[in-house]
Structure formats: structure tokens, C-alpha cells
Amino acid sequence: MHYLQGIASAVVIAGAITFLFVWHHRTWKARKSESTNENELRFHKLQYRRRLQTTAMMGFLAVMLFVGNLLEFPGWLGVLYWGTAFFLAVWLIFLGFGDVAATRIQVARSQQALLMECAKLQREINDIRRESENTEKSD
Numbered sequence: 001m002h003y004l005q006g007i008a009s010a011v012v013i014a015g016a017i018t019f020l021f022v023w024h025h026r027t028w029k030a031r032k033s034e035s036t037n038e039n040e041l042r043f044h045k046l047q048y049r050r051r052l053q054t055t056a057m058m059g060f061l062a063v064m065l066f067v068g069n070l071l072e073f074p075g076w077l078g079v080l081y082w083g084t085a086f087f088l089a090v091w092l093i094f095l096g097f098g099d100v101a102a103t104r105i106q107v108a109r110s111q112q113a114l115l116m117e118c119a120k121l122q123r124e125i126n127d128i129r130r131e132s133e134n135t136e137k138s139d
Contacts, residue, residue: 017059
């Protein structure tokens with residue numbers, strides 16, 4: 001029974017990892033075709049690579065957990081094996097924080113660019129209004 005639960009868990013995790021790979025790929029293709037800004041495209045490319053790496057590492061960690069539950073490791077080999085699994089889990093958390101930080105920076109840059117564009121358009125509107133008022137006064 002213990003083995004069946006492990007196999008069922010492995011199948012569910014493999015399905016989830018496959019779903020994530022497909023989702024990341026589709027998102028990248030959509031963003032690649034939509035993006036006109038070079039900086040934005042570069043950000044999305046790096047984001048795609050980060051997320052693929054994270055997903056692959058999650059799959060590897062899942063395999064490690066599955067194998068670790070099936071086998072018994074003697075002494076230091078067990079400590080090394082489970083220490084590596086723990087290190088990978090912590091590394092995944094750091095990768096997640098890095099992705100969040102990179103996304104926040106990109107959003108802040110995008111917002112700043114939009115604010116600058118809005119200010120530029122507002123100046124143009126004001127210039128057009130002044131020209132229109134000057135034209136009406138001189139008539």
C-alpha cells in the first residue's frame with residue numbers, strides 16, 4: 001500500500017510539472033508575439049528561463065523525495081541525500097523570491113515609463129490648447 005501511495009503521488013506531481021512546463025511555454029509564446037518593447041521582451045525571456053529552471057528543479061526534487069521514501073540510506077549517505085533535498089528546497093524558495101523581486105522591478109519600470117509618456121502627452125495637449133487659444137484671440 002505504501003508503494004501505491006508513492007506511485008500515485010509521483011504521477012500527480014509529474015502531471016503538475018508537465019502542466020507547468022506547457023503553461024510556461026504558452027505564456028512565453030504569447031508574450032513574445034505581443035511584446036514590441038525590447039526591454040520588456042528581454043524581461044519576459046529571462047522570466048521564462050527562470051520559471052523553466054524552477055519547474056525542472058521542482059520535478060527533480062519530487063523525484064528525490066519519491067526515491068528517498070522508497071530507499072533507506074545508511075548513516076552519512078542518508079544525511080547527504082536528505083541534506084541535498086533540503087538545500088534544493090531552500091534554493092527553490094530563493095528562486096521564487098528572486099522572480100518576485102525581478103517582477104516588481106519590471107512593474108516599477110513599466111509604471112515609470114507610462115507616467116513619463118502620460119506627462120509627455122499632457123504637455124502636448126496643453127501646447128495644442130495654447131495654440132488653439134492664441135489662434136482664436138488673433139482672429
